Amino acid sequence: MTTLLEKEVNEEMEIAKGYVDGVYETVLKRNQGESEFHQAVKEIFDSLVPVFAQHPEYMKAGILERIVEPERIITFRVPWVDDQGNVHVNRGFRVQFSSAIGPYKGGLRFHPSVNASIIKFLGFEQILKNSLTGQPIGGGKGGSDFDPKGKSDMEVMRFCQSFMTELCKHIGQDTDVPAGDIGVGGREIGYLFGQYKRIRNAYEAGVLTGKGLGYGGSLARTEATGYGTVYFVQEMLKDQEDSFAGKTVVVSGSGNVAIYAIEKAHQFGAKVVACSDSNGYIYDENGINLETVKQLKEVDRKRISEYVNAHPHAQYVEGCAGIWNIPCDIALPCATQNEIDEASAKVLVANGVKAIGEGANMPSTLEAIEVFLNNNVLFGPAKAANAGGVAVSALEMAQNSQRIAWTFEEVDAKLHDIMVNIYHNSKNAAEKYGCPGNFVVGANIAGFLKVANAMMVQGIV
Numbered sequence: 001m002t003t004l005l006e007k008e009v010n011e012e013m014e015i016a017k018g019y020v021d022g023v024y025e026t027v028l029k030r031n032q033g034e035s036e037f038h039q040a041v042k043e044i045f046d047s048l049v050p051v052f053a054q055h056p057e058y059m060k061a062g063i064l065e066r067i068v069e070p071e072r073i074i075t076f077r078v079p080w081v082d083d084q085g086n087v088h089v090n091r092g093f094r095v096q097f098s099s100a101i102g103p104y105k106g107g108l109r110f111h112p113s114v115n116a117s118i119i120k121f122l123g124f125e126q127i128l129k130n131s132l133t134g135q136p137i138g139g140g141k142g143g144s145d146f147d148p149k150g151k152s153d154m155e156v157m158r159f160c161q162s163f164m165t166e167l168c169k170h171i172g173q174d175t176d177v178p179a180g181d182i183g184v185g186g187r188e189i190g191y192l193f194g195q196y197k198r199i200r201n202a203y204e205a206g207v208l209t210g211k212g213l214g215y216g217g218s219l220a221r222t223e224a225t226g227y228g229t230v231y232f233v234q235e236m237l238k239d240q241e242d243s244f245a246g247k248t249v250v251v252s253g254s255g256n257v258a259i260y261a262i263e264k265a266h267q268f269g270a271k272v273v274a275c276s277d278s279n280g281y282i283y284d285e286n287g288i289n290l291e292t293v294k295q296l297k298e299v300d301r302k303r304i305s306e307y308v309n310a311h312p313h314a315q316y317v318e319g320c321a322g323i324w325n326i327p328c329d330i331a332l333p334c335a336t337q338n339e340i341d342e343a344s345a346k347v348l349v350a351n352g353v354k355a356i357g358e359g360a361n362m363p364s365t366l367e368a369i370e371v372f373l374n375n376n377v378l379f380g381p382a383k384a385a386n387a388g389g390v391a392v393s394a395l396e397m398a399q400n401s402q403r404i405a406w407t408f409e410e411v412d413a414k415l416h417d418i419m420v421n422i423y424h425n426s427k428n429a430a431e432k433y434g435c436p437g438n439f440v441v442g443a444n445i446a447g448f449l450k451v452a453n454a455m456m457v458q459g460i461v
């Protein structure tokens with residue numbers, strides 16, 4: 001029999017669900033064709049229903065309607081000239097999503113697939129991720145459909161200079177602080193910073209993060225996202241009295257996040273047997289030789305297929321989706337969005353996967369997440385598991401403001417503490433709002449509450 005209290009709770013949930021669904025309908029109408037943005041919004045909105053049921057004041061204040069509409073979107077032309085003298089035009093984006101708890105903060109992605117939908121999904125996720133870190137940073141994201149792959153250093157420099165010539169009008173160390181993401185690493189950040197400094201005629205080091213160590217960068221920023229993902233998974237495992245030691249791990253990607261996830265997993269005693277790039281994956285049953293991968297990807301900018309030249313016993317397989325067929329205990333998707341679909345998730349589960357840590361942003365489809373959760377796989381969602389990168393970016397900003405530099409060990413220890421806190425805050429929020437063990441819901445709620453409370457006291461802006 002339903003008690004009076006249960007009936008009341010059910011009614012509150014119904015009202016909250018109706019409200020959330022209504023706002024989602026508006027998002028669909030207002031942002032037509034933006035499937036990645038819809039996907040990110042859906043995941044977050046669905047988790048927030050219990051919050052609105054308990055806090056109807058957020059509904060009255062239109063928190064959801066406001067948080068899902070970017071404060072500002074900037075798109076711009078980026079003309080540049082290649083080494084042969086041909087003119088090219090790319091499109092630049094910056095989405096300044098939320099400044100409720102700090103300056104807009106989020107990376108720049110240079111990849112041919114970049115469009116408004118991708119930048120908006122990343123920017124929306126970034127609001128809650130940044131809040132979860134406990135650091136005072138708002139949410140933003142940007143980038144361009146420029147493809148740095150196969151371009152000379154001078155072409156990349158000319159592109160970055162043209163991109164920054166427009167972007168510099170909209171960013172600043174107290175307004176909006178970009179960083180790297182796919183296709184934007186140390187080389188690109190250097191060119192972008194040089195042009196910003198030249199235009200502004202001022203050394204505002206805190207305007208970009210992910211800088212080189214010689215000009216304002218932070219130790220451990222390069223490692224932060226990958227290490228942080230592994231720290232988060234380690235906390236999930238620890239709660240089950242388990243650890244990385246002796247585990248078989250598959251990591252997708254071979255970029256910044258993947259490389260340092262592999263490094264930390266190895267340090268924790270796991271064996272990483274596979275990694276990939278956008279052409280295919282390698283399988284090395286002896287464990288991936290990370291020095292070879294670093295040389296190929298960080299120094300020579302070559303394809304992962306060349307790994308087998310140095311390690312002939314390893315296998316290269318064309319096409320990246322097949323990497324999830326490799327049996328493993330822990331899977332760390334660290335390449336790109338929607339790289340694990342429902343079918344891949346089912347194969348991972350059938351092969352006995354115990355834990356997933358999302359190093360990339362939104363690498364699992366909504367259906368894949370459901371498969372993991374329904375099968376009691378420990379699931380560390382991106383906005384919690386990969387928040388270490390932006391957390392150390394905030395530490396880079398703090399060091400820039402104080403004009404000091406912490407040691408690697410100091411930054412790494414702070415990163416570790418931040419990841420442990422994110423895990424426990426997500427876990428506690430999930431329990432408090434009736435979904436124990438569901439870190440998707442927990443991370444969304446824990447991230448959301450801080451932003452919503454700041455919005456509540458700042459008036460209707």
Ligand code: NDP
Nearest residue numbers: 181182183225253254255256257277278335336360361389
């Ligand atoms: P990088 O550019 O350094 O590396 C990206 C890797 O993913 C490369 O190996 C790339 O292969 C592969 N990849 C890119 N696109 C695709 C695709 N469509 N299909 C298959 N593989 C692909 O980027 P990062 O390592 O910085 O970023 C990886 C993910 O992590 C992204 O989702 C990013 O948003 C997320 N992230 C990054 C943070 C950071 O600090 N860098 C912070 C938080 C999240 P190829 O070499 O062939 O292009």
